[in-house]
Amino acid sequence: MTSPEQLIKTISIRVNGTTHDLSVRNSWSLLDIIRDNLGLTGTKKGCDEGVCGACTVIVNGKAIVSCLALGVEVDGEDILTIEGLAKGEKLDPIQQAFIDSDGMQCGFCTSGQIMSAKAFLEKNPHPTDSEVSEALSGNMCRCGCYNKIVEAILVVAKTWSR
Numbered sequence: 001m002t003s004p005e006q007l008i009k010t011i012s013i014r015v016n017g018t019t020h021d022l023s024v025r026n027s028w029s030l031l032d033i034i035r036d037n038l039g040l041t042g043t044k045k046g047c048d049e050g051v052c053g054a055c056t057v058i059v060n061g062k063a064i065v066s067c068l069a070l071g072v073e074v075d076g077e078d079i080l081t082i083e084g085l086a087k088g089e090k091l092d093p094i095q096q097a098f099i100d101s102d103g104m105q106c107g108f109c110t111s112g113q114i115m116s117a118k119a120f121l122e123k124n125p126h127p128t129d130s131e132v133s134e135a136l137s138g139n140m141c142r143c144g145c146y147n148k149i150v151e152a153i154l155v156v157a158k159t160w161s162r
């Protein structure tokens, strides 16, 4: 008998504007597919159990932790990762603000923080500091850069445009 682990399905996902047709096992997470199949390692694997937020990507406009999403669940969906933010040499304003505000130390959590911030600002372009803190409460930073991260997002919010 074939175990569920062995089942393979072909999925089609659009990642950062490019469509990929992939053969995946039922058990593979979106995180592993992004990193291992597509080589997009800007999305980080921290806890791999939905707690740290390091693996955050945007699926159809919504920030999700990609370690908890199966590849087969996002078949046909539109996915944005940290690699999809910059336009050529020009960083996304959120990326630039993290640099300008020193919103990072080791940088391990940063891509997840930025993707959460991106989805949040699209829905709430003029937030208060407490709204920013709440929106990013699922993104851990072991370096303790929380104040600087909120500061960076508030700086971006002042000039936010879609």
Ligand code: FES
Binding pocket: 044, 045, 046, 047, 048, 049, 050, 051, 052, 053, 054, 055, 056, 065, 066, 067, 068
């Ligand atoms: S690696 Fe996904 S939440 Fe930690």
Ligand code: FES
Binding pocket: 103, 104, 105, 106, 107, 108, 109, 110, 140, 141, 142, 143, 144, 145
């Ligand atoms: S900058 Fe190091 S974990 Fe956040």
